[in-house]
Amino acid sequence: MQDEQIERESMDFDVVIVGGGPSGLSAAIRLRQLALQAGLDEFMVCVVEKGSEFGAHTLSGAVIEPRALDELIPDWKEKGAPLNVPVTEDRVFYLNSATRSIRTPDSIIPAPMHNQGNYIVSLGNVVRWLAEQAEELEVMMFPGFPASEVLYNDDGSVRGVLTGDMGVAADGSQKPSYEPGYELNAKYTIFAEGCRGHLGKRLISRFALDKDSDPQHYGIGIKELWEIDSSKHEPGVVMHGLGWPLTETGSSGGWWLYHDENNQVSFGLVVDLSYHNPYMSPFDEMQRLKTHPVIKEVLEGGKRLSYGARALTKGGLNSLPKLTFPGGVLVGDDAGFLNPAKIKGTHTSMKSGMLAAEAIFAALQSGRQHDEVETYSQMFKDSWLYEDNYSARNFAPAMHRMGLFMGGAFTFIEHNLLKGKMPLTIRDTTPDYDNLDKASTSYKPDYPKPDGKLTFDKLSSVFISNTNHAEDQPSHLKLTDPTVPVTVNLPIYAEPAQRYCPAGVYEIVKDAEGAKFVINAQNCVHCKTCDIKDPSQNITWVTPEGGGGPNYPNM
DSSP: OOOTTSOOOEEEEEEEEEOOSHHHHHHHHHHHHHHHHTTOTTOOEEEEESSSSTTTTOOOOOEEOTHHHHHHOTTTTTTTOSOOEEOOEEEEEEEOSSSOOEEOOGGGSOGGGOOTTOEEOOHHHHHHHHHHHHHHTTOEEEETOOEEEEEEOTTSOEEEEEEOOEEEOTTSOEEEEEEOOOEEEEEEEEEOOOTTOHHHHHHHHHTTTTTTSOOOOEEEEEEEEEEOOGGGOOTTEEEEEEETTGGGGTOOEEEEEEEOSTTEEEEEEEEETTOOOTTOOHHHHHHHHTTSHHHHHHHTTOEEEEEEEEEEEOOGGGGOOOOEETTEEEOGGGTTOOBTTTTBOHHHHHHHHHHHHHHHHHHHHTTOOSSOOTHHHHHHHTSHHHHHHHHTTTHHHHHHHHHHHHHHHHHHIIIIISTTOOSOOOOOOSOGGGGOOOGGGSOOOOOOOOOSSSOOOHHHHHHTTTOBOOSSOOOSEEESSTTHIIIIIHHHHSOTHHHHOTTOOEEEEEETTEEEEEEOGGGOOOOOHHHHHOTTOOEEEOOOSTTOBOOOSOO
């Protein structure tokens, strides 16, 4: 909480943007474009980013649909945007056992999964390039400055954000290096923190933005970047798959393997966080997946370069909250614009940021501030972004409620035969955290030990994510009730935090005094899975000291 005794410096802007990912940077660029077109050189836009640099915390597959980029920066090719590998072929597989697979004929692949005209990219590098475009437009850029609190006016409207204090010891005392955070005041604030943004989560609750929406649904995406033998490399080939090993634990999700440039491939697994088995470990499922011949024949003999994980929104249109509130808006994955049928959220995030920028700029031009920019919601409904979201609205609920085969058949009918015009809407009203079965009735998988060549453990994986947090700082993983992990989650669910965390943050340690819940916050890769999946909703993720977390290269 903000300490009223601390003297803080403040800075005033026209617009403050929280989060320097695709949506936040697109909003910043569009705002400055509009200001310069209107001759308003002094129009001040600020972006705060918790990562040590722009792109440091960005992780995605990624295949990008360039539609929004074409609109935002039409000459992006001439300006050197790192979209260098056009998709040449889609391959979709169903893995029906640990050794067998079926390649899906192109004719029955759901239409949204076709990637003609798209590009395989490092989204982190795309974000770094977008940051350069924003800097050229004189956006004020503050990497390494997490927004820790929302600031409010007396009437309850948002007036900006407070950046986190630096140099606070684990016991809450001020170290000699202590520096208080800044108050960043704005006429309007755009929240673009990405999936499960900790301020967005509070705003949704404070303003009841989700009262007319289905619960948001999530997946955890775990990614490895590999350099493979040049004889196996097929630039532009996009591979997706379903089935084993997730089917053994009754879980759902899918994998990808994208052939990028420079003999590199992006490989990863998305596990739906609606899973039921508390013994299922997304990290270990991903390691086991690599032993399947379809994956192994590509990766074997290669070198793993990097590792990371992050949660992603997948509820789609049905789970979108209200986007506006007095003084601010939600954009990108802070709201949940990802299209789950396409398995893409970059183009949707960018477009949402652009629409928010246009609505806010018009409001400022008419002399308004700190009120609700409802035109943003209307502009969304009138745009291709709404059509994109509407066509995919049934994908995640169908897969959750009907299962892999019936849900897949429904998706094929909806998109290939009815062209996204299904007359009914499927709802999924059970939150992901409320799906876990009791450990006493659950199957316990036997995960093989890593070999250090194709499969790895969590700690060696975290090491190559370049994750680091300042020593001696308060834990950014907060327990509402410290007794719950041992007294509730352990006896009922075998404390699933030990397994759903892909970075080894949470441990149950037993000694003569009994079981203890240990939090290794230093390992945290900021995926937010604990905040989402904890069955007791007892863990809250907040921002650590600025610059902490992973430093992803080329992810």
